[in-house]
Amino acid sequence: MLPPKLVRRLVVAPLVIVLALTLLLLSPLLLLLSLLLPSRYGRRRTMRLVWFAVVWALMEAMALLACLGMWVSSGFGGRIRSTLYQERHYALMGWFLARIFAIATKVFDLRVEIDEPEHTPDELRARLARPVIVLSRHAGPGDSFLLVHHLLNLYQRRPRIVMKAALQLDPSIDVVINRLPHAFVRPRHAGVAPNVDEDAGAGADSGHVRESAVLGEIRRLAAGLGTDGALVIFPEGGNFTRTRWKLGIQRLEQRRRYADAWRARRMTNLLPPRSGGVTAALTAAPDADVIFVAHTGLDDLVTVADVWRGLPMETVIRARWWRVVATDVPRTHEALVPWLFDWWERIDAWIAHQRVTRSDGDLPQDPVETRDSEPA
Structure with a gap:
């Protein structure tokens, strides 16, 4: 069961931005703790996951802030479904996916x-x-x-x-x-x-x-x-x-x-x-x-x-x-x-x-x- 749209916009989305900032501040400590882990607990895995989680959260936060900016510039949503703003959202989606793709392939050593x-x-x-x-x-x-x-x-x-x-x-x-x-x-x-x-x-x-x-x-x-x-x-x-x-x-x-x-x-x-x-x-x-x-x-x-x-x-x-x-x-x-x-x-x-x-x-x-x- 999904939370109502108003809750998702006013509660969940701001929480993602707060989480991203928190992870960014704590990332040096989290990476240091990963280095101190015994190798049998997956030191490399933990470091890669921590790094990717921080980057993902920051990308999510930037995308949400960009969406907020477009909502304001569209007349507080009045023109948000116009052709111009649809193209801007496609551009934002393309930018987000391209960055995540580039980072994921490097962090997890993937080749597509x-x-x-x-x-x-x-x-x-x-x-x-x-x-x-x-x-x-x-x-x-x-x-x-x-x-x-x-x-x-x-x-x-x-x-x-x-x-x-x-x-x-x-x-x-x-x-x-x-x-x-x-x-x-x-x-x-x-x-x-x-x-x-x-x-x-x-x-x-x-x-x-x-x-x-x-x-x-x-x-x-x-x-x-x-x-x-x-x-x-x-x-x-x-x-x-x-x-x-x-x-x-x-x-x-x-x-x-x-x-x-x-x-x-x-x-x-x-x-x-x-x-x-x-x-x-x-x-x-x-x-x-x-x-x-x-x-x-x-x-x-x-x-x-x-x-x-x-x-x-x-x-x-x-x-x-x-x-x-x-x-x-x-x-x-x-x-x-x-x-x-x-x-x-x-x-x-x-x-x-x-x-x-x-x-x-x-x-x-x-x-x-x-x-x-x-x-x-």
């Missing part, structure tokens, strides 16, 4: 590699001729931050994001995203809204009303995409766990979708994709291309204990982007569901291949090539 074909400058400019709908795997800490960072700062896209409502507990996300086109999904429908067949009979009860509202929000976001827009959806609805994987298969079987359940059981790295939000987006944006995003490297870091044991990470995060042009994208639910499962099987195979090559120490090669693969 994106596999995509090379293009000429003319081709790179031409790729902004149509909007895109981005369907991404959901796994590991920070995956959505990396994705949005690359869309904003590498591909110059303006992302619209379907995300969990609980992320509003982060004050900077709460303020910035709520001033930009977005859709927040409540826990019952975490990730991407329900399947289309789950929405049948919408309005029969409050749950169906909420489901229909989520699909309506996704349609609105997709229909309003400009040539540089990107609607981001995570069809799995959450990080992969064995429990969620089994529940996803059971859900399909309960709906007598036995063929889909059989296909989902063969995918051991991904949750079965939910098609409701994807169908809503693709029918509302018939001119949009589709980008499928796979990534691996932080997959096994699910719990706080996993993250602690994994530090310093010293790893390579690999991503693979595939582009499907609008004319090759099915737009009906009947055709879209098997097409979505086809792509999810391809992504699952890519992830399995990356894990094998990583354990063997070989350079990974994509096991499946596709002619329509290109950058976003």
